[in-house]
Amino acid sequence: MNEERQQPRTRTRIQQRNRDLIREAALDVFSQQGFRGATLDQIAERAGLSKPNLLYYFPSKEAIHLDLLARLLDAWLDPLRALDPMGDPKAEILGYMRRKLDLSRDFPRESRLFANEVLQGAPRLMELLGGELKALVDEKSAVLRQWAEEGRIANLPPQHLIFAIWALTQHYADFEVQVRAVLGEGHDPYAEAHEFLDLLFTKLIMP
Amino acid sequence: MNEERQQPRTRTRIQQRNRDLIREAALDVFSQQGFRGATLDQIAERAGLSKPNLLYYFPSKEAIHLDLLARLLDAWLDPLRALDPMGDPKAEILGYMRRKLDLSRDFPRESRLFANEVLQGAPRLMELLGGELKALVDEKSAVLRQWAEEGRIANLPPQHLIFAIWALTQHYADFEVQVRAVLGEGHDPYAEAHEFLDLLFTKLIMP
DNA sequence: GTCTATACTCTGATAGAC
DNA sequence: GTCTATCAGAGTATAGAC
Numbered sequence: 001m002n003e004e005r006q007q008p009r010t011r012t013r014i015q016q017r018n019r020d021l022i023r024e025a026a027l028d029v030f031s032q033q034g035f036r037g038a039t040l041d042q043i044a045e046r047a048g049l050s051k052p053n054l055l056y057y058f059p060s061k062e063a064i065h066l067d068l069l070a071r072l073l074d075a076w077l078d079p080l081r082a083l084d085p086m087g088d089p090k091a092e093i094l095g096y097m098r099r100k101l102d103l104s105r106d107f108p109r110e111s112r113l114f115a116n117e118v119l120q121g122a123p124r125l126m127e128l129l130g131g132e133l134k135a136l137v138d139e140k141s142a143v144l145r146q147w148a149e150e151g152r153i154a155n156l157p158p159q160h161l162i163f164a165i166w167a168l169t170q171h172y173a174d175f176e177v178q179v180r181a182v183l184g185e186g187h188d189p190y191a192e193a194h195e196f197l198d199l200l201f202t203k204l205i206m207p
Numbered sequence: 208m209n210e211e212r213q214q215p216r217t218r219t220r221i222q223q224r225n226r227d228l229i230r231e232a233a234l235d236v237f238s239q240q241g242f243r244g245a246t247l248d249q250i251a252e253r254a255g256l257s258k259p260n261l262l263y264y265f266p267s268k269e270a271i272h273l274d275l276l277a278r279l280l281d282a283w284l285d286p287l288r289a290l291d292p293m294g295d296p297k298a299e300i301l302g303y304m305r306r307k308l309d310l311s312r313d314f315p316r317e318s319r320l321f322a323n324e325v326l327q328g329a330p331r332l333m334e335l336l337g338g339e340l341k342a343l344v345d346e347k348s349a350v351l352r353q354w355a356e357e358g359r360i361a362n363l364p365p366q367h368l369i370f371a372i373w374a375l376t377q378h379y380a381d382f383e384v385q386v387r388a389v390l391g392e393g394h395d396p397y398a399e400a401h402e403f404l405d406l407l408f409t410k411l412i413m414p
Numbered sequence: 415g416t417c418t419a420t421a422c423t424c425t426g427a428t429a430g431a432c
Numbered sequence: 433g434t435c436t437a438t439c440a441g442a443g444t445a446t447a448g449a450c
Binding site: 221222225256257259260263 | 433434435436
Binding site: 420428431 | 433441445449
């Protein structure tokens with residue numbers, strides 16, 4: 001009796017591997033085409049699975065997309081969370097900028113997935129933007145404002161300073177084809193960006 | 208004889224008006240959904256026309272999209288073209304930044320249309336990015352480099368300075384929902400951006 | 415767990431009446 | 433010039449065999 005051991009979510013190695021293959025393929029497609037532009041055919045082909053098999057692992061196209069967004073957001077807020085109110089202002093701000101730039105370099109598809117979503121009005125993220133994200137920005141803005149009042153950094157509108165970090169770092173991932181087309185051959189965009197943004201923010205926050 | 212006065216492109220007031228209605232509606236939809244995400248049904252509905260009637264004015268979905276992109280690009284490069292090698296460096300650079308910021312404020316849909324296109328790999332713009340745009344950036348980069356060598360502005364990588372202007376100004380249009388969500392009520396994003404970016408670039412280019 | 419076959423809807427585009 | 437009707441193909445999702 002009570003032999004119902006067959007849990008609904010069995011997790012074999014093959015299952016885990018196929019779900020990862022699907023996520024990987026879906027990230028490619030969603031980040032380039034946006035939600036509506038992506039098709040299950042494209043995702044299934046890249047994952048090396050049949051379309052029905054893909055829908056065995058995820059119940060719908062939307063479910064795959066939401067899974068990717070949820071995983072993305074964890075990593076996305078961490079660099080700002082790590083900004084330490086007790087640390088040295090310049091080191092903390094430059095450190096945050098560098099962590100964001102490294103995210104753009106190492107996870108450009110995730111950056112574009114997020115950009116696509118916000119560009120389209122953030123239908124699946126609105127709640128988060130005005131909730132968790134706003135709360136985090138408000139918290140760290142207070143830290144920046146405090147530093148400014150103590151004369152340790154220049155007096156800048158803290159939210160816009162954060163926007164500047166987002167805009168400048170994400171640009172290298174989101175507009176990568178434009179950056180590479182304009183620079184031409186013989187450039188290392190991220191190495192150059194690293195140096196340039198270091199200088200930019202050093203000058204900007206100098207009291 | 209020679210009575211063939213019926214030109215293929217008759218241009219009545221109604222035709223002009225309907226074509227404009229279609230462009231207006233298509234800009235709404237393409238800028239929010241991207242090319243593949245947009246549907247003729249959505250565009251036709253917003254334009255107040257039937258789908259076949261819409262296809263009477265434009266031969267295909269792609270044709271509408273290309274028409275919008277072509278019109279956009281004219282306006283898009285003008286602010287950089289206007290950067291005057293004979294002018295005062297600081298006034299020219301800040302003037303360029305302000306013109307770009309004004310474009311974001313006054314034509315956010317055009318900015319998002321462009322962002323969508325580049326984000327998706329710029330399939331219809333690649334040629335322009337590596338051609339006309341690169342040439343223009345190279346030309347103006349030489350001007351900036353010259354100013355730097357003369358000690359009139361700081362020694363900065365000129366292309367990345369231009370990227371910074373693009374990234375910071377376009378961010379307010381492309382990520383508008385995020386900017387508004389994070390700022391909350393009682394803010395005028397563009398007025399604040401104007402002041403902040405004036406300060407940012409003033410500090411940045413100071414020798 | 416994975417596949418083939420298929421149901422059903424949406425979408426871009428055309429035909430042809432008015 | 434504008435509409436109704438419609439087609440062909442692509443798209444999401446499901447049924448059911450193996």
